[in-house]
Amino acid sequence: MKDGFVRCASATVDIKVADTDYNTSNIIKAIEDAAQNDIKLIVFPELCITGYTCGDLFLQKILIDSAKDSLIKIAKATENVDITAVVGLPYVAEQTLYNCAAVVNGGHIKGLVPKLNIPNYAEFYEVRHFTTGKNEVTYVNINGEEVPFGANILFKTDACEDFVLAVEICEDLWTAMPPSVNHALAGATIIANISASNEVIAKDEYREMLVKSQSAKLYCGYIYSDAGYGESTTDLVFAGDNMIAENGTILARSKRFNNECVYTELDLERLVGERKKSNTYNIVGSEKYVSVKLDMNIGDTKITRYVDKQPFVPSDDKKREKRSEEILSIQSLGLKKRLDHTHAKTAVVGVSGGLDSTLALLVTVRAFDSLNIDRKNIIAVTMPCFGTTDRTYNNAVNFANSLGVTLKEVNIKAAVNQHFADIEHDPNVYDVTYENSQARERTQILMDVANKSGGLVIGTGDMSELALGWATYNGDHMSMYGVNAGVPKTLIRYLVDYEAKRTNNDILKKTLQDILDTPVSPELLPPKDGKISQKTEHIVGPYELHDFFLYHLMRFGSKPSKILRLAEVAFDGIYDREVILEWLKVFYRRFFAQQFKRSCLPDGPKVGSVALSPRGDWRMPSDASYQIWAKELETL
Template identity: 65%
Template sequence: MKDGYIKAAAVTPDIKVADTKYNTKNICKKIEECSKNGAKIIVFPELCITGYSCGDLFLQELLLRDALKGLKKIAKCTEKTDAVVFVGLPFEYKGKLYNVAAAVSAGEILGLVPKTYLPNYNEFYEARHFTKGMEETVYVDIEDEQVPMGSKMLFVCDKMRELVIGAEICEDLWAAGPPSIAHALAGATVMVNLSASDETTGKAAYRRELVTGQSARLLCGYIYASAGNGESTQDVVYSAHNLIAENGTLLAESKRFENETVYTEIDVQKLTEERRRNTSFWAGGKENEYEEVEFSLKIEETTLTRFIDPAPFVPDRKEEREKRCEEILTIQAMGLYQRLKHTNSKCAVVGISGGLDSTLALLVTVRAFDRLGLDRSGIKAVTMPGFGTTDRTYLNAVNMIKCLGADFREISIKDAVNVHFKDIGQDASVHDVTYENCQARERTQILMDIANKENGMVIGTGDMSELALGWATYNGDHMSMYGVNASVPKTLVRHLVHYYADTCGNEELKKVLYDVLDTPVSPELLPPEDGKISQKTEDIVGPYELHDFFLYYMLRFGYPPKKVYRLALQAFEGRYEKDVIYKWLRNYYWRFFSQQFKRSCLPDGPKVGTIAVSPRGDLRMPSDACGRIWLDEVEALEEK
């Protein structure tokens, strides 16, 4: 439960229709099994104590009485179990029969949540036996214990207050107004669904979409446990399709027709932080109408089994990745298209270094020009060799510009920078930050002045990862008239260029782009060694794949450093040593807070994903904010 993680299980036990003793015994076995595997929320199917397919046997007093005895045994089974368990059974109240989800924990029956929507169409005939659940909570007597019952009930963990569980039953989710909507607006962060959904062709895909879609809409975890083998197959078949989702992502899914148990961890902290930033989420919440029932769980370390993606900005599947790349390139190009159209500009000026970022900026500019129907000669692609330029990057820049049909210009900055060194008294043999930044600012001056001369605009090349780290020269490469890469992380830049190379249909251009991809990332501001790049960015600021990981979890979910570190250790296990991850995590937080002044005056640029650092959009952060408490937490990690 530390760091907001709670392990959940969706279980389909083996049952026999109407054999409550057999079913209760198997449910108890499954509870013990799930508990041994660390599950804290355990969900069973609808009416699982009796079986969903009992038909008119639900009208038999003996079945109802034994189902209640089964519930009491299941509750007793949880006495030594650190979990909250949800099981389904028929329950009679004031002469009416209800299909209920019973919550049990620590030997007690916490409450009964009745089904709201009773399907009575096609193969379903629940209204023949059951009554729609009441909204207002009533108290029912179960062997001299008063137990709350009602559809507006939430179960709250006393030691982890953000863990609030709401329950609904099968058809409730399929209805136009699922109870889970009201549950979420009243504070529920995790939904459990006790289901008996029969299987028909194509239904599994729709069920999967319902569960993941509802978890996304409600910013919640969703645990769906369905009936399976053992139910009557007189007219239909049940597939035991168990699903666990979190905020639109399917975390676990069972193999159908196998009566499996699926496990995963739900990040409740992430869900509450998502809701915190979503200001429209609480509109219409009616938490005062709900009965809250407390349960207790121990606070302990949750072993993570869920996949932690080391590249959260980059889709893992090739098909999805290519689709994402095409979409991002289009967004970038459309942003520039509108700016060029608005300014009636027929000229774009791009500084081309032969590196990844300037390559992507040029490719995007070409797309925008093509969409506008402008001749590519209006793209002034300028290469500006300096003290650190190598033959490899220079030739790649020249060949790429020619392949794309842009207007090639070469302007060496060496003489101008040397004059500037003399003017300010800089020793050219001292390769300090002044030595580097003078070159970056000279290049920006050239680009800006060409844009003035040609009535054009300078296209920015810097990416979001560099902006997060402040790895840009203030009023140098930091500045432009429109920054097309400003919200693209470095790990994604590489894939965008790769995708363009594979789909451009020009073998010569593809060859050049592949060599750009194979070139070490460098600003090339220091003289080369033996003709090769001597200044490698990732040797100085750290691996971009680590920084993009840190950036994603810090800004997207607001995770504190200790949680980011924990996830990084798991995501990069076998790739980076613990001390390496720690070193660059500390470096990341120090740079992020110290460099906000550069992000506070960023040029315009299009947002392409869920994260951006524009001061006008996603990141309204003061330039003089103190990062002390974040760095303190990072330093505390080293002590451990």
Template identity: 60%
Template sequence: MRQGFVKVAAATPDIRVADVDYNTEQICRMMDEAAGEGAKIIVFPELCITGYTCSDLFTQEVLLDHAREALRKIAAHTADKDALIFVGAPISVDGELYNVAAALNHGRILGLTTKTFLPNYGEFYEMRQFREGPETAREIFFDGEKVPFGPQILFTASCMEQLVVSAEICEDVWSPIPPSIEAAREGATIIVNCSASDETIGKAAYRRSLIEGQSARLIAGYVYANAGEGESTTDLVFGGHNIIAENGTVLAASKRFQNGVIYTEIDVKRLLSERRKNTTFQTAGERRLFRVPFEIEMTQTRLTRKFDSRPFVPGAEAERAKRCEEILTIQAMGLKKRLAHTHAKSAVVGISGGLDSTLALLVTAKAFDYLEMDRKQIIAVTMPCFGTTDRTYRNACKMAVKLGASLREVPIAEAVTQHFKDICHDPEDHSVTYENSQARERTQVLMDISNQEGGLVIGTGDMSELALGWATYNGDHMSMYGVNASVPKTLVRHLVQYYADTAEDEELKTVLYDVLDTPVSPELLPPKDGEIAQKTEDLVGPYELHDFYLYYMLRFGYEPAKIYRLAKLAFAGEYDEETIQKWLRTFCWRFFSQQFKRSCLPDGPKVGTVALSPRGDWRMPSDACVASWLRDLEKGIGMD
């Protein structure tokens, strides 16, 4: 539960219709299993104490009395369980029968949530036996104790204020206005559903999309426990299709027609971060719902859910190809609009033979095609200097020619050497002045050529570089439109790979593949034996780590200690803990110290959910202090 992770379980026990003793035994057995796995919220199906398919047996006092007695027995069985447990039962109140989800915690019945919408169509006729729940919850006496009874009861964890749980029952979530909407507006972060949904052709897919959609709409966790084998098959079959979702993503789902328990962890803090950012998620103005505290211990949840080490890159090849095509289109359409609006006659791209400038050139060619402009008006400029290698130079030139751009070479070594003389800098001093003088000279050349040609300078820097500040201020940091500004480095590689894989020109394909094999480098230091001497990832760290840190820090607001914990899981066997720690410290320090570069970025298109534009997704003071983030990281390392 620390850092917001709450282990939850959706359980479908074996039952026998109307055999309350047997069902109670199976519920308690499965409860023991789930609690033993560390589940803090355990959800059972609708009316599972008796079986959902009892039909008119629900009018028999012997069944109802036995079910009431069983609920007390099950509640007593929770005395030593550190969990909030929901069990479906038929309960008679004031002479009327209700379908309820009983909330149990440490031996007590905390509340009885009533079903709001009773299906009375097709194969369902619940109104024959049950009454709809009241409009609002109230307290009733149940076995001599006051117990909340009604819809939308909120169960709040005493040890973790963010953990607020509310229940609904089966049909409630299929209705136009599910009760969970109001519960979420009043703070519920996890919705549970005790369900008995039968299997018909196509229903499983719809059920899954329904739970996905409801969890997304509510920005909540959703735990759906469905009735399964053991229910009567007189007219229906129940498949035990359990689903656990979080904000539109299914984290776990059971195989149908196979009773059992599924587990995962819902990240409550992640949900609250999403709600805070989403201004269309409107909280209720006044609190109307019943709140009932429950007790669980604050422990370290053992994580079983997976965290992708490359969160910006889809794992499946087909999905990745689709994503790449969409991103290239967004980039090109953004540039198309800017070229058309400015009546630009040309586009100027500085090409180095590296990944970023390659992607920028490919996008520019695509934008020119959209505008039906001659690619000859793309001016691809190579500017060899002290660090340029033959390999990158040849690749840059070949690529420009194969794409139909106009290649222009402007050697800058002489100009930079003169600049060193002007500012009295020793050329043998390979400090930041030595490097940045070259980057700024290149930018000046590009800007002036764009003036000559009535064009725009197309920025090549990517989002990962912007996050780390790995750009020369007023050098490659500046352009007239930055097409790669919201594309992370790990995705840049896949975009170029996709273009190469789908290219019809074999020579272009070969060049692009060689660019992909070239180490990432600004090439600002002299080569060693003809090879690149300056490798970016040796200096600032692996980009797959930095992109992981960037994604979870910006997308979900995770603190460094939590990011460190997840990185250890995601990169197990790839990077050791010391390496992850080292580069996470670097990321935090650089992200804060380099904000001044992001505060004055050129325009560029947003392509994903994470972006750093100071006009859009990320607005941060340039002089904010990183101390609290570094302190949190050290605290997380100390907990190892």
């Protein structure tokens, strides 16, 4: 359970209807196998000890007594293994029959949760046999032990403070107000649903939607275990559609019509982090719940779940195209409003032949087109200097011309050399003054051109650069509207590629493709043999790593050790641990040291769940110490 990870399973075993010995044997074997596989929580289907389709056999005392005896055996099987199991059975309490989920752990029955919503429609007739359960917790005696009985039970463990388990049963999820809502609001981070949902056409799609939706709106892990092969097929077929979801994402799912055990790790720290960020998510009603302690060990949980190395970029082509169009629309609509509000006559964009300025100009063109303003009112300014290569210069010129905007060239070498003379800087010393003087000269030109033409300077800097402070203060750091401020570097490449694939202009397509192939560089140092000598990722590190770090820091508040652990999984075979750790240290040092640049950012649209605007998502003091983060990094 290290870093909040808990390894969970959803299992459907072969059963025989009403054969409790056979079913119990298979359940115990599945528990033992799961424990060997380091599973800490395993969930079985509804009424799995007897079978869901027993019909009026549920009214036979011998079956009910046998189910109770089986439960005791199953609990005993957990005595010497570090696992908690949730199983379904019929249970009689105070002469009333209930459809229950039993939680067993450490050789004991820790609790019985009755089903609250008993279906009695279409193919379901549970009311014929079962009584609606109650939220209030009472106690029943099983094998000489007092066992909590009721829906309002939270199962916790000292091994992981974020592990809080609650249970609902099948139909409970399908109702307008599922019990899991109150469970989660009382603090449950994991919801186990033992179910017997039969198959009809397209029901699996609706079932998946319910599980994903519930896990998303409750910020929880949701383990759904479904009845499968072995149930009676007199009128119905059960397919064992098992799912494990986390915050709206299905992490593991079984193949239907084939009894399986699926497993993955739930990230409970991540879920709690999401809850902490949402001030509309408030823990209420916990006083109505009984807490039951589970005996569990911490241990190192091996991460087998998929960890996306590009969390800002959808891996699916269709989703990525849809996302690209949506982001470009957000950016251009934001700029459209600003242009309209200020009655700007022009927009001024500095174009360098790099990705950021390319995206900024593409967005500006979209905004002008939607306002029905002539593209000639967009002034694209290319400002070659000491580090400019023929490749980037030609790409900037061809790009602007292919879009039909007004291209203006201002060579800034003489102006920068004059500035060097004014401040007595040796032009042969390639230091930060040498570099930043060029960036500030370019910004001065853009601002003055905008003033002269009655327009706005459109910022080109992206969110990744802002996170690292890889921008010249009062240079490219400043603009009148920063359209890329919410877009990370790893995503910009795909946005430009999307526009390249959409266009029918061959020159534009070819130019965009070459821009995509050009190394990322500020081009502030002289080229070597006509080629770019200053490559950003050689200086500050790979942007794919920094974007990964940024996502997990901002989105979930993860600590350095956990981010490193996740990065090792995501970038396995690409970067080794030492390289990842080296750039992680650079990321934290720069992220804290460069906050002052983010504190005075110009306006710009938020496009995703992570943003750095000082007026919105990230309000951090510019002089905050990063000592405790650095201290942990040194222990890794």
